[in-house]
Amino acid sequence: MLAKACDNLRMTLDSTHLASSPGLAEETLAAPLRDPDDARKTVVLGVTGCIAAYKACEVVRALVKDGHRVVVVMTEAATRFVGPLTFRTLTGEPVVTSLWDDPDAAPVHHISLAEEADVIALVPCTANVIAKVAGGTADDMLTTTVLASEAPLVVAPAMNTHMWRDELTQANVETLRTRGAIIVEPGTGDLACGDVGEGRLAPAEEILDAIRTELDRCGDLAGVRMLVTAGPTYEPLDAVRFLGNRSSGRTGYAIAEEAARRGARVTLVSGPTALPDPFGASTVRVETAAEMLDAALAAYDDIDVVIATAAVSDFAPVDANAGKIKKGDAPATIELAPTEDILARLAADKGERLLVGFAAETSDVSAYAREKLQRKSLDLVVANDVSLPGLGFGSKRNRVVLIDAHGEWELPEMDKRMLARELLDEVVTRLASR
Ligand SMILES: Cc1cc2nc3c(=O)[nH]c(=O)nc-3n(C[C@H](O)[C@H](O)[C@H](O)COP(=O)(O)O)c2cc1C
Known part of the structure; x- marks a missing residue:
């Protein structure tokens, strides 16, 4: 899976020539997030600090291929697993990693992103971010954006079996579900920590199905x-x-x-x-x-x-x-x-x-x-x-x-x-x- 994601990434790098242009990522980071004439749907894809973070590449690529605008927001921990440039390259959009990236942005960055989102998807989502979102914590760009947004929320958890089974995590997941979030249940299998059990990130197609269903619902009552x-x-x-x-x-x-x-x-x-x-x-x-x-x-x-x-x-x-x-x-x-x-x-x-x-x-x-x-x-x-x-x-x-x-x-x-x-x-x- 990782090898395939890397191959895909290499292809994108070759075709866009961004890999050898480090200045471009910086330049784009300072640019406004959204072109006002852009009619595509916007998915804000939150990536959090899991081994499975690289699997978000596949989801991002498919959504971009569908014709959507994908803006990736990474937690600080996520950047230790996958470099922001990977997502920058896959999406052609600035990757947001901090509340303080763009202090001069107008309108206020975290609020504008929350408003632009047609769907927010957390792929993969740590136990930590599930707990934060369930409790209303907003101490980084990702959790602030989720709290500030009315967009539907798709959550694809990935974690060690004991973390997943823990009753606090289960209560937090139930809170999210009750508040209308779509939970793409993790599967069972070999986990990165060596355990075998529940907690493995759901397959990309399942996650994409959930995101696409929510995107299809966007605007389907326009004019009614x-x-x-x-x-x-x-x-x-x-x-x-x-x-x-x-x-x-x-x-x-x-x-x-x-x-x-x-x-x-x-x-x-x-x-x-x-x-x-x-x-x-x-x-x-x-x-x-x-x-x-x-x-x-x-x-x-x-x-x-x-x-x-x-x-x-x-x-x-x-x-x-x-x-x-x-x-x-x-x-x-x-x-x-x-x-x-x-x-x-x-x-x-x-x-x-x-x-x-x-x-x-x-x-x-x-x-x-x-x-x-x-x-x-x-x-x-x-x-x-x-x-x-x-x-x-x-x-x-x-x-x-x-x-x-x-x-x-x-x-x-x-x-x-x-x-x-x-x-x-x-x-x-x-x-x-x-
Ligand atoms: C190698 C490694 C793998 C990890 N994998 C996971 C994971 O799959 N799921 C999870 O919930 N936490 C995992 N963690 C713990 C999180 O990275 C940690 O809770 C971190 O604070 C999460 O930050 P974030 O939720 O802001 O991204 C892992 C930590 C390490 C060092």
Whole structure:
């Protein structure tokens, strides 16, 4: 493998004549990182201090061959395994090895690189960088760029079996996964340290598959105008009390953020949640079902796709007391009236729009969801059983069934960010087949 990588490298050196031009690398280091007219996708490839660092050459070469712009960022330890000139030569781009390489850069180097990245891939990734990224440490160019970026993150770990199996490493990997990173699991085999076991960097083709999948998703929703509803609604009983539900809003927020990242113009209408506004989406905060309907209708004219994840209260107290009801004045019963069904109202004026609804049920999930699909003329329903412990409402993970007019198929349990990706892939496919 190493011999092949070296052969490939030699060929590149011969063809570009860079090997005998040491000044060129220095000159380019001082140049701005990006040509504004460059429309290629940008992969920021982080190389860290592993024996397997040389295997990043193969991944870099393939991505360059695909036509992408690859900017390599190396940790200080990585430079002890492979020289930056190798990557400089393979990519034709300056290799970044320090936060302090280019103090005069404008805009600020680590932030501009974080923003330019369509995908960040850590190949290979040490236990140390996994821990740093999981903990939010930003003490070198690579970890600072990762923390500052909204780009999808692909991580290909490589390390000794005991380091990989260590519960701290496993917890850190799980943190990354939960935050939406794609982990290209290491394989089993001979390790550089002499051990045989798990920890060997995954084959280049597997790593490339993961990076290419994320690159394909970049911009695939460009020009699409999307309305997402999310969170619960609060229907007031009095000045301080309300009828609500346990929806955290996570699914809708993840969809809004992912759709915006993939190029959609997103309006998120959200009930009360503890979540910050998703990056890139325009967020309208509301409280009640009536306010959510008004906000959705206000945005609706310009919308191509609706994804209605909100857990809208089906009922609201008929008379909300203007002040706080005193303990002694508590009514024996609370009269409720149905709220207007937001999705049904939007569906009544569907036009060419693609409508995706969510159905949270505690029994007969598929049957209720299918009934909802038909009654509201939806294109797709995402059904989930909210009675499952640890999943769905209030949780970061979910297991759902997708249901359309032709059938239904179950997705495995996954993080809500991953679910957002899968669902938007489905939306892209449906938009393309229209
Ligand atoms: C010869 C050698 C090989 C190493 N291989 C690995 C490895 O495969 N995976 C790993 O996580 N750490 C490995 N290490 C340890 C890292 O290089 C070390 O933790 C370093 O601080 C990582 O820096 P970085 O994460 O900033 O790149 C190796 C160290 C040496 C000396």
